[in-house]
Amino acid sequence: xxxxxxxxxxxxxxxxxxxxxxxxxxxxxxxxxxxxxxxxxxxxxxxxxxxxxxxxxxxxxxxxxxxxxxxxxxxxxxxxxxxxxxxxxxxxxxxxxxxxxxxxxxxxxxxxxxxxxxxxxxxxxxxxxxxxxxxxxxxxxxxxxxxxxxxxxxxxxxxxxxxxxxxxxxxxxxxxxxxxxxxxxxxxxxxxxxxxxxxxxxxxxxxxxxxxxxxxxxxxxxxxxxxxxxxxxxxxxxxxxxxxxxxxxxxxxxxxxxxxxxxxxxx
Ligand code: ATP
Numbered sequence: 001x002x003x004x005x006x007x008x009x010x011x012x013x014x015x016x017x018x019x020x021x022x023x024x025x026x027x028x029x030x031x032x033x034x035x036x037x038x039x040x041x042x043x044x045x046x047x048x049x050x051x052x053x054x055x056x057x058x059x060x061x062x063x064x065x066x067x068x069x070x071x072x073x074x075x076x077x078x079x080x081x082x083x084x085x086x087x088x089x090x091x092x093x094x095x096x097x098x099x100x101x102x103x104x105x106x107x108x109x110x111x112x113x114x115x116x117x118x119x120x121x122x123x124x125x126x127x128x129x130x131x132x133x134x135x136x137x138x139x140x141x142x143x144x145x146x147x148x149x150x151x152x153x154x155x156x157x158x159x160x161x162x163x164x165x166x167x168x169x170x171x172x173x174x175x176x177x178x179x180x181x182x183x184x185x186x187x188x189x190x191x192x193x194x195x196x197x198x199x200x201x202x203x204x205x206x207x208x209x210x211x212x213x214x215x216x217x218x219x220x221x222x223x224x225x226x227x228x229x230x231x232x233x234x235x236x237x238x239x240x241x242x243x244x245x246x247x248x249x250x251x252x253x254x255x256x257x258x259x260x261x262x263x264x265x266x267x
Contacts, residue, residue: 021190053157058183059267061222064160078112111154119159205247
């Protein structure tokens, strides 16, 4: 038996439309991930290779995890999200056995997307790792990835990291994670789209998405979420007091944004 199940239906409901901006990224993902998975025979006919893993990297909070889930949603095939906790949970058995089990399950359920979030904790650079067991884990992870390339092109492996420099370089060898996609902090236009997505769900007074995007230079998607949640929290407190809906104002959003230190600044 397996200790993780194919992604539940909730996951399939997340699609590209839930990620604001990122048009070029979405197109890159379609070409590199989605179409090869859906039409391997066409790619083969034109001598284009499919398979191999894809690495998403970039500063925290800028939508890597969201993109992974949305990609699975777009493909609507089985989706296995592997967190570091599953792999390292001693309850399930040895780390190596857990790892092997994950790949076995993926093979048994192809076509599927196998997602490793925070892949740096699973495949740190072996030259920097003292612990022998951890080095064995990295070795095994690398060999499981080799197996995928040789026997099944319909398992798509995607990894995400905000510390790509900590990865073992062997992870990037051909047949493993050949391709890397940078997920940048949202630019002005992308922030405007994220802001519009966030505004959809809240009682807002007349507000100016363009001005708010300008006031949130350097903010990640996660930072923008935080601003809106904080504003909602404060407006709700007022509403409870007034016993009626109090709209979130532009002034409130701007004040909160001004006081917030963007999380990706140090990246
Ligand atoms: P980390 O590396 O810290 O895991 P991440 O890049 O994986 O970060 P996510 O977890 O995908 O970032 O995003 C953090 C939060 O910000 C989520 O709630 C996500 O929905 C939201 N978010 C990020 N980017 C966008 C975006 N482009 N559109 C809508 N929401 C976004």
